[in-house]
Amino acid sequence: MNHFQYKDGELFCEDIPVAVIAQEVGTPFYLYSKATLTRHFQAFDSGFADIDHITCFAVKSCSNIAVLSLFSGLGGGADIVSGGELFRALQAGMDPRRIIYSGVGKGEEELRYGLKSGILLFNVESEQELLRLQKVAADMGVTAPIAFRVNPDVDPKTHAYISTGLAKNKFGIPIDEALELYVQAAEMEHIKVMGVSCHIGSQLTLISPFVEALRKVKAFVGRLAEKGIAINYIDLGGGVGITYDDEEPPHPQEYAKAIIEELGGLKATLILEPGRVIVGNAGIMVTEVQYTKTNRGGDKEKNFVVVDAGMNDLTRPSLYGAYHSIQPVQEKTTASQLVDIVGPICETGDFLAQDRVFPQVEQGDLLAVMSAGAYGFTMASNYNSRPRAAEVMVSGERFAVIRERETIESLIKGEAIPEFLEKK
Ligand SMILES: *Cc1c(COP(=O)(O)O)cnc(C)c1O
Numbered sequence: 001m002n003h004f005q006y007k008d009g010e011l012f013c014e015d016i017p018v019a020v021i022a023q024e025v026g027t028p029f030y031l032y033s034k035a036t037l038t039r040h041f042q043a044f045d046s047g048f049a050d051i052d053h054i055t056c057f058a059v060k061s062c063s064n065i066a067v068l069s070l071f072s073g074l075g076g077g078a079d080i081v082s083g084g085e086l087f088r089a090l091q092a093g094m095d096p097r098r099i100i101y102s103g104v105g106k107g108e109e110e111l112r113y114g115l116k117s118g119i120l121l122f123n124v125e126s127e128q129e130l131l132r133l134q135k136v137a138a139d140m141g142v143t144a145p146i147a148f149r150v151n152p153d154v155d156p157k158t159h160a161y162i163s164t165g166l167a168k169n170k171f172g173i174p175i176d177e178a179l180e181l182y183v184q185a186a187e188m189e190h191i192k193v194m195g196v197s198c199h200i201g202s203q204l205t206l207i208s209p210f211v212e213a214l215r216k217v218k219a220f221v222g223r224l225a226e227k228g229i230a231i232n233y234i235d236l237g238g239g240v241g242i243t244y245d246d247e248e249p250p251h252p253q254e255y256a257k258a259i260i261e262e263l264g265g266l267k268a269t270l271i272l273e274p275g276r277v278i279v280g281n282a283g284i285m286v287t288e289v290q291y292t293k294t295n296r297g298g299d300k301e302k303n304f305v306v307v308d309a310g311m312n313d314l315t316r317p318s319l320y321g322a323y324h325s326i327q328p329v330q331e332k333t334t335a336s337q338l339v340d341i342v343g344p345i346c347e348t349g350d351f352l353a354q355d356r357v358f359p360q361v362e363q364g365d366l367l368a369v370m371s372a373g374a375y376g377f378t379m380a381s382n383y384n385s386r387p388r389a390a391e392v393m394v395s396g397e398r399f400a401v402i403r404e405r406e407t408i409e410s411l412i413k414g415e416a417i418p419e420f421l422e423k424k
Pocket of ligand 1: 058060103237238273274277
C-alpha cells in the first residue's frame with residue numbers, strides 16, 4: 001500500500017494533487033510520501049520487534065537528509081558505504097551507535113572519519129582493509145569494532161548486476177577463508193571483533209536465499225565459538241524486493257518470521273540493512289511531456305513520447321533494463337498505442353519505457369514514473385549538463401522542497417580555465 005492514488009481521475013500524493021506540486025516546483029522532480037516512508041519502515045522494523053535488532057537503512061538507496069532524519073526519528077540507523085554518506089547520516093541526526101559502514105573500498109580518510117564519529121561497526125571486506133583499519137585506529141589510539149563481510153556463495157536469483165553473494169562477485173570474503181582472518185583479527189590490539197555480516201544481493205523476490213545465507217552464517221558463528229571468538233552482531237544485509245511490475249516479493253513480516261525462525265536461540269543482535277523495500281514504492285518521479293512524434297521507416301512505425309526527464313535523472317531503465325510503471329497524472333481515456341517514452345539525452349539508451357502500451361498523451365501532460373524512490377535520485381548525474389531534479393516530500397496536505405533543483409550555474413562549480421589557456 002502506498003499513498004499515490006487517483007481521486008476523481010487525478011493522481012494525488014497523500015492529500016495533495018501531484019499537478020499542484022508540479023505547478024509550484026516545475027519538472028522533473030522526485031516526490032516522496034512521508035506517510036508511505038513511515039508505513040514501510042514500520043512494517044519492516046516491527047517484524048523484528050520481538051528480538052534484539054537494529055534496522056540500518058541503506059543510505060545509498062535514497063540519501064536525502066530529510067528522509068534519513070525521518071527514519072532516525074522512527075528508531076532506525078544507517079548502513080553507509082562512504083564518508084559522504086556518513087556525513088549525511090550525521091547531519092540528519094542519526095545516532096553513530098546505529099551506523100554501520102559497508103563497502104569494498106574504504107579509504108584511509110573514510111576509516112578515520114568513521115572511527116572519529118564512533119560508529120557501531122565496520123564491515124571489513126578484505127585482509128588489506130583490516131590491516132589499514134588497525135593502522136588508522138592505532139594512530140588515533142582507539143579500537144575499531146568490526147565484522148567481516150563474508151560471502152556465503154548463495155544464488156539470490158536476481159539481476160546479474162545486483163547479485164553480490166556469489167563467489168564470482170567482488171564483495172566480501174569467501175566464508176571458508178574467513179575463519180583464519182577472524183583468528184588474526186582477534187589478536188590485533190586495535191581491532192575488536194564484534195560480528196559477522198553478509199549481503200547477498202538486491203531485489204530478491206524469494207525468502208529461501210536469505211534463509212540459506214543465514215544458515216551458513218550461523219554454522220560459521222559456531223565455528224568461531226570453537227575458536228573462542230564470540231559474536232555480538234549478525235548483519236544480514238538488505239535486499240528484500242518490491243513490486244515494480246508483476247513481481248511477488250515476500251511481505252516484510254513473512255521475511256522477518258522466516259529469519260527469526262532460522263536464527264533460533266542464537267544470542268546476538270540482528271542488524272538489517274533494508275533500502276529498496278522501504279523507499280522504493282514511497283517515491284515517484286514526475287516529468288512533463290515535451291513532444292510526441294512518430295518515426296516511419298519502410299512499413300514500420302514507431303511512436304515516441306519525449307519527456308523532460310532522462311537517464312541522467314532515472315538511470316535504472318537504461319542501466320538494468322528495469323521496468324517502471326508510468327502513469328499519466330490526469331487519468332486518460334484516449335486510445336492506447338505502443339510507445340517508447342524517452343528523455344532528452346543524446347543516447348539511444350536514454351529511455352524510461354520501451355514498447356509500452358500507453359494512452360495517447362500530448363505536450364504539457366504530466367507523467368508519474370512509479371516506484372522511483374530507491375536508486376532514483378541517488379543515481380542521478382549531470383550528464384548532458386542537466387541540472388539535477390528537485391526532491392519534494394509530502395505530509396498530508398503539506399509539501400516541502402527537500403532538495404532544490406540545481407541551477408545551471410551550479411553545473412560549473414569548481415571548474416576553472418587555467419592560465420595557460422587564457423588568451424594574451
Ligand atoms: C545496497 C546495499 C544494501 C541495500 O540493498 P537493498 O536491495 O536496497 O535493500 C544493503 N547492504 C549493503 C551492503 C548494500 O550494498
